[in-house]
Amino acid sequence: MEYLLECYLDSFKHEPRNSLHDRRNRRNMVDYINVLIQGCAGVDSTDTQKPCEEAITTLIQYHNKFKSENGRVCMMGKYHNILYVAMKLCYLWQLQNSDLVCQLLKEIYACEQTFERILIGALFGTKAPHYIAGWKSDFENQEENIRGLVYFLDKANLGKLQLPFVSGDTTKQFRFVDLPIESCGKASPLKVCLQLGLPDKLLILLRFGAIAMEDENDFSNFEHIMNRLMEFNHCYPYNLVSCLQLLLKVVPSLQLKLSEAEPNKLTRDILVEKYGDLIEDGLIPLNRCGYIPPELKHLSRCAIRFELWKNFNIPNGIRQLPLPETMWRYLDLLEN
Structure with missing residues (x-):
């Protein structure tokens, strides 16, 4: 040859x-x-x-x-x-x-x-x-x-x-x-997907471990998509809603950066002030914005995916875990 x-x-x-x-x-x-x-x-x-x-x-x-x-x-x-x-x-x-x-x-x-x-x-x-x-x-x-x-x-x-x-x-x-x-x-491929509103491509990137937040204080991707959704006055485009829902699957909860002028202000207060419509319409669940704790299965998903990500073993490592098919799909962001 x-x-x-x-x-x-x-x-x-x-x-x-x-x-x-x-x-x-x-x-x-x-x-x-x-x-x-x-x-x-x-x-x-x-x-x-x-x-x-x-x-x-x-x-x-x-x-x-x-x-x-x-x-x-x-x-x-x-x-x-x-x-x-x-x-x-x-x-x-x-x-x-x-x-x-x-x-x-x-x-x-x-x-x-x-x-x-x-x-x-x-x-x-x-x-x-x-x-x-x-x-x-x-x-x-x-x-x-x-x-x-x-x-x-x-x-x-x-x-x-x-x-x-x-x-x-x-x-x-x-x-x-x-x-x-x-x-x-x-811009990162993930950010491009958010800017264009491409949930199908965003899902692929997230499944393979694309980083939604560069550090624990970086919620710029979330703020970008939420700001865009607020422009539509309760008539939200499906593709942007899907992008937000996918992002919410890969972080335990929203913890927006606090203002230096109001350091004691809670994340949920900031969210209500800036994105009250999204909370009211159910686009941001209460268990993601500090009103009630996130469900245990979601926290487990984030923790397991992070451990697999550290070892470059995502998404392939998911199906090596001794879990039923429904849990594999849940961990792989394919099911809610």
Whole structure:
């Protein structure tokens, strides 16, 4: 497999620098390598994992070879786009080697400092990347892009992937699911979902451990969605209500930041003052805003999910717990 692919890539180096900028050319390369993988697996064999691993490894090494020759600076041309050929192959063959998939993601991130080409098509649709960033998605449609996102979220968690993101003078480690999107004002994928009112995508991100609050005093995401809901005068859009309900599933209760002028004021008083309509209409349950304690099963869900999150074992670890199906679904945010 490695020899055949190297022979093919040897002829590829004579192509123009922008030869893989066109999505059709990337697809043609994917189709060619697919044939090689299937052929190396054997006519009657279903074990395609090994030849797929060899193909991905060869493509990564090919990229790194030319990057090294340029002083470890990626020219973002055909040798970089070959990583997206590898990305599509990982998804199509559902490569199970999490470490290799994470190595590929690291190589992409080292050059781009973002995963926009995986994220934007899933959140906005596969036509959006062309207008936002000038390139076309490697996925056929938004549904496939979402399935691809789920695949890479899963492999990033299994590989315990964390990557540095520089903001000003500080560098912070982020998980794949929380990495800011450059072309969206460096907002996290979760925040983009809230801004657009996308509960279906928000659910995916939360299931894979997206952080709703950066620290115990950060309720900006909740305040954003609640402020938007207050604009509708009791006629609330379903998508925004769903977003708020999902956020409320992943925190024990609302504890808004107290004003320095009124340090003794209770959270529930602030909520009634600012979001009384939402409490009155049942969008913020009484057991989430301090009037009565949260139910024990909800507190247990938050505690269990946090322990699984610390070990990069969410959502996969949920079904390893000795619990009935209904409890698995409850912990995985799929049931109320």
